[in-house]
Amino acid sequence: MGFRCGIVGLPNVGKSTLFNALTETQAAQAANYPFCTIEPNVGQVAVPDTRLDKIAAIAKSAKIVPTQLAFVDIAGLVKGASKGEGLGNQFLGNIREVDAIVHVLRCFEDDDIQHVANKVDPIADAEVVETELMLSDLESLEKRVPAAQKRATTGDKEAKVAASVLGQALDLLRDGKPARLVEPKDDEEARVFAQAQLLTAKPVLYVCNVGEEDAANGNDQSAKVFEKAAGEGAKAVVVSAAIESELVAMDPAERQEYLSELGLEETGLARVIRAGYELLGLRTFFTAGPKEARAWTFPAGATAPQAAGEIHSDFEKGFIRAETIAFDDYVALSGEAGAREAGKLRQEGKEYRVQDGDVLLFRFNV
Numbered sequence: 001m002g003f004r005c006g007i008v009g010l011p012n013v014g015k016s017t018l019f020n021a022l023t024e025t026q027a028a029q030a031a032n033y034p035f036c037t038i039e040p041n042v043g044q045v046a047v048p049d050t051r052l053d054k055i056a057a058i059a060k061s062a063k064i065v066p067t068q069l070a071f072v073d074i075a076g077l078v079k080g081a082s083k084g085e086g087l088g089n090q091f092l093g094n095i096r097e098v099d100a101i102v103h104v105l106r107c108f109e110d111d112d113i114q115h116v117a118n119k120v121d122p123i124a125d126a127e128v129v130e131t132e133l134m135l136s137d138l139e140s141l142e143k144r145v146p147a148a149q150k151r152a153t154t155g156d157k158e159a160k161v162a163a164s165v166l167g168q169a170l171d172l173l174r175d176g177k178p179a180r181l182v183e184p185k186d187d188e189e190a191r192v193f194a195q196a197q198l199l200t201a202k203p204v205l206y207v208c209n210v211g212e213e214d215a216a217n218g219n220d221q222s223a224k225v226f227e228k229a230a231g232e233g234a235k236a237v238v239v240s241a242a243i244e245s246e247l248v249a250m251d252p253a254e255r256q257e258y259l260s261e262l263g264l265e266e267t268g269l270a271r272v273i274r275a276g277y278e279l280l281g282l283r284t285f286f287t288a289g290p291k292e293a294r295a296w297t298f299p300a301g302a303t304a305p306q307a308a309g310e311i312h313s314d315f316e317k318g319f320i321r322a323e324t325i326a327f328d329d330y331v332a333l334s335g336e337a338g339a340r341e342a343g344k345l346r347q348e349g350k351e352y353r354v355q356d357g358d359v360l361l362f363r364f365n366v
Contacts, residue, residue, distance in 0.1 A: 013106040014209040014241040019073035021244030052338030056293035063292040081319035107221035108211040133199040165189040206236040215240040216263035239268035283356040318366035
C-alpha cells in the first residue's frame with residue numbers, strides 16, 4: 001500500500017519544480033506563468049529507507065524493492081475556484097482523488113518570479129486555497145445536513161449518524177475551520193464521515209519552499225506556517241525546491257557532500273516522506289530472501305493478516321501465522337538463522353499488531 005499525495009498551491013510557488021525534483025523527472029512543465037500545469041502529472045517515487053539496504057545485505061538478496069509513493073502535481077488554483085474560476089472545477093475534482101494534500105507555500109523572495117498577488121505572504125496564500133476548499137465543502141454540506149436531519153426524524157439510523165457527524169463538520173466550516181478537526185464518536189460516525197469525501201477533511205502537509213540560504217533552518221515566513229500547522233492538526237516541513245532540482249543531477253556521493261555543505265542531513269524528499277507517513281499513520285514492514293528484499297507500507301495498527309493482504313489478498317484470506325523478527329534483532333543476529341537460534345523469531349497469530357520494521361514471513365493456505 002502506497003499513498004497518493006496531491007501537490008497543490010497558487011501558481012508560481014514552486015510546486016511543479018518540487019514535483020519534478022521529487023520524482024526525478026521533468027514530467028511537469030515548470031514555467032513562470034499561471035496554469036502551466038493543466039493535466040495532473042503523477043510520479044511514482046521510491047521511498048528511501050536505509051533499513052531495507054541493511055536487510056538486503058544480510059539476506060544476500062539479488063534485488064531490492066522499496067515501497068512506492070505517488071505524487072500528483074495538480075493545476076494551480078486561483079481565487080474563485082469553488083465557483084469554477086480558472087481551472088477550479090478540475091482542481092477540486094483532482095483533490096478529491098488523493099489521500100493527502102501537500103500544500104506548497106512560497107517562502108522566498110525573487111523579483112524574477114512573478115507572484116499572482118505581487119507579494120510573498122504564505123499565510124495569505126494558504127488561506128486562498130483553504131477558502132476555496134471550505135466553500136466547496138460548505139456548499140455540499142448545506143444541502144446534505146438538513147436533508148439528513150429531516151430523514152433522522154423518521155427514525156432512519158444512517159441519517160441520524162450523518163446528521164450528527166456531518167453537522168459537526170458544517171459547524172466547523174461555518175467557523176472558518178477545516179473538517180479534519182471533526183472528532184467522530186464511534187466507528188460508524190468515522191465511516192460516514194470518510195464516505196462524505198470532504199476536501200478539508202484530508203490531511204495536510206505544508207511545504208515551505210525557501211531559498212537555498214534558508215534550507216537548513218527556515219526563515220520568518222516558514223516559522224509562521226509551522227505555527228499555523230500546529231494550530232490546525234496539520235504538519236509542515238521546510239524544503240528548497242531549487243536545491244532539490246540540483247540534487248537530481250548528482251550521484252549519491254556528490255549529493256551527500258552538497259547536503260553537508262548546506263548544513264542538511266537529508267534531502268527534501270526524505271523529509272516530505274517522513275512527514276507524510278506520520279500524517280497518514282503509515283508504517284513499513286519487510287520481507288527478505290535470496291531473490292529479493294522488499295519494503296511494504298501498511299497503516300499503523302494493522303493486524304498480521306491485514307499486513308499480509310498488502311502483499312496479496314490470498315495471503316490475508318488463508319493466513320495461518322506470521323514468522324516475525326524485529327528489525328534490530330534481524331540486524332544484530334545477522335538474519336533469520338541467527339534470530340531463530342537466539343529465540344528472537346516469533347510465531348505470531350491473527351491478533352498480532354504488526355510493528356514498524358518487522359521482518360515477516362507469512363504462512364498461509366488457500
